Amino acid sequence: MRIERYLQDSAARDGARTAVVAGETRLSYARFLDLSTRMAATLRANGIGPGDRVLILLDNGWQAAVTIFATWIAGAAICPVNPASKAARLAQIARDCRPAVLIVEGRLEPIIQGVPELADIPRLVTGDGGSFDAGLEADPLGPETHPDTDLAALIYTSGSTGEPKGVMLAHENMDAAARSITTYLGNTASDVILVVLPLSFGYGLTQLVTAMRVGATLVIEKSFAFPQSIFEKIRDERVTGFPLVPTMAAMMLQARELDPSHFASLRYMTSAAAPLPLAHVDGLRTLLPQARLYIMYGQTECTRVSWLPPEEIDTRRGSVGIAIPGTRAEVIDEAGNPLPPGEVGELVVSGPHVMRGYWQNDAATRQTLRPDPRTGALRLHTGDLFTSDADGYLTFVARMDDIIKSRGEKVAPKAVEDVLCRMPGIAEALVVGVPHDVLGQVVKAVVVATDPALTERDVMRFCARNLEDHMVPKLVEFRDALPKTDSGKAIRRLAAAPANTIGSTA
Known part of the structure; x- marks a missing residue:
């Protein structure tokens, strides 16, 4: 199914239900569909259609949600980019995807002027008197049908391990992922999902897609910069679903005088970006015992890989769960064959949710999508090391490139980070190897x-009491914040070099 059908079908079922809440703006499903259809008419009037890429540079808000669905209704593909992106990243993406149009916040126009690669691209601008607002008054065009094999999204990886690549997701890929996710989360039209994650980031975009699929309400906030206001929004909107990343969990657990009554309506929380330290898992469950915590693992290349049923958290400590419904995940050796339980190997993923490939990067696509030696079918090589138990429950070990080799022994950074996050006085930690x-x-x-x-x-002594000697940090650096991508993932390669500000080593 094409993703715009989610909105069309939900509006047909109950057009009066609230679809989106953003600040003071509340849009019913009928109004959200109307705005999206009118914006699609504007795009078509500007020559945008199937095969085109629409570069979206918008803050989290109702305009971003409308633009995303309008692009799909017009038959084009979205290329969402975080508005906080630097000029160099914008230039790289523009050169790579060659968008047919740029939709941008008015406040960002000065930045756009400094990116020559964007200078000649037609643009629609949000804001007072902008062409985006005028376009919403255009006569809507009638519906058109396009195949679900069309490209739906071109999402650029965060670049935490190198040059960002454009992940190609067809409508059928996103549909398969959304169906699976809403199944195990038990999402219904009665859910109210709050998203502070960027809609330009796969995890954030998925909240919009899944909410529209089941007819739920999506509460969109720009960021988690002011946690107390987010907690009050959860209380006031009676939020039932709250996706978060480890940094957000750390901030919640550090919050002074946090009132648990703000979260009385919360049915579930999810974590799917970077691995969630066990100390944060335990802290969240203690703080909010009524909310089911879903620990998940995923990649932009397939949206989700696994999920851990909340009732298994205590018995499967550290696991990220089993393959999501309708998919397959295996741990393999270097020859591509399945490994027995407990053995460390690369995780590979198969299923209808796996990407089509990387945009105009055949070499990277061939490296990542490789045939199964048993069947010849392509499967996604994640580049991550895992173990699997006899029941198929997966445990993340490390990215293949992140393994530290010290004294002839291999050290998985996450094992050290989990211990560091248990130490009183430490909110976040990142572990790297240095020569x-x-x-x-x-x-x-x-x-x-x-x-x-x-x-x-103090840090070294705590680690020495809880880790093997070769795993104990020999260097410790204190920073005000970890280096992160726009999506909140910690960047190891930037942590390897000393910071220019706060820092000391032993």
Whole structure:
């Protein structure tokens, strides 16, 4: 099914139901569909249609949601980009995807002027008197039908491990993922989902797509910069679903005088971006015992890979769960064959949710989508090391490129990070390997401390009591914040070098 059908079908079932809440704006499904259809007419009037890419540079808000669905109704593909992106990233994406039109916030026009690659691209501008607003008054065109094999989204990876690549997701890929996710989360039209994650980020975009599929209400907030206001929004809108990332969990657990009654309506929380430290898992469950916590693992290349049923959290400590419904996930050796339970290998994924490939990057596509030696069918090589138990429950070990080799031993950064996050006075931690003349590499810990009295020696002693000797950090650096991508993922390669601001080593 094409994704715009989600909105059309939900509006047909109950057009009066609230679809989107953004600030003071509340849009019913009927109004949301009307605005999206009118915006699609504007796009078509500007020559936008099947095969075109629409570069969307908008803050989280109702305009972004309308633009996304309008693009699909027009038959084109979205290329959403975080408005906080720097000029160099915008230039790289523009060169790569060659958009037919740019839809941009009026406040960002000065930045656009500094990107020559965007200078000649037609644009629609939001804001007072902007062409976006005028376009919403255009006569809507009648519906058109397009195949679900069409490209729906071109989402550029965060670039946390190198140059960002454009992930091609067809409507059928996104539909398969949305159907699976809403099944195990038990989403219905009565859900109210709050998203502070960027809609330009796969995890955030999925909240919009799944909400429209079941006819739920999506509450869109621009960011998590002011947590207390978000908590009040959860209370006031009676939010039932709250997707978060580890940084948000850390901020919630540090919040002073957090009132649990704000979260009385919360049915579930999800975590699907970076691995959620066990200390955060335990803290969230203690803080909000009535809300089911769904720990998940995913990649932009397939949206989701696995989910851990909340009732399995205690018995499957550290696991990210089993393959999502309708898909397959296996841990394989270097020859591509399945490994027995407990053995470490690369995770590969098969299913209708797997991407079509990387935009105009055949070499990267061939490296990532490779045939199963048993069947010849293509499967996604995640580049992540996992173990699997006899029941198919997966446990993340590390990215293949992140493994630290010290004293001839292999160290998985996440194992050290989990211990660091259990230490009182530490909010977040990132572990990397740095070169050493004798040992090959040594473990370096970059931490965000809530206790200003904490020292490097304190951290090392705590780790020495809880880790094997070769896993104990030999370098500790304190920072105000971890280096992160726009989507909130910590960037290891930027943590390897000392920060220019706060930092000390032992």
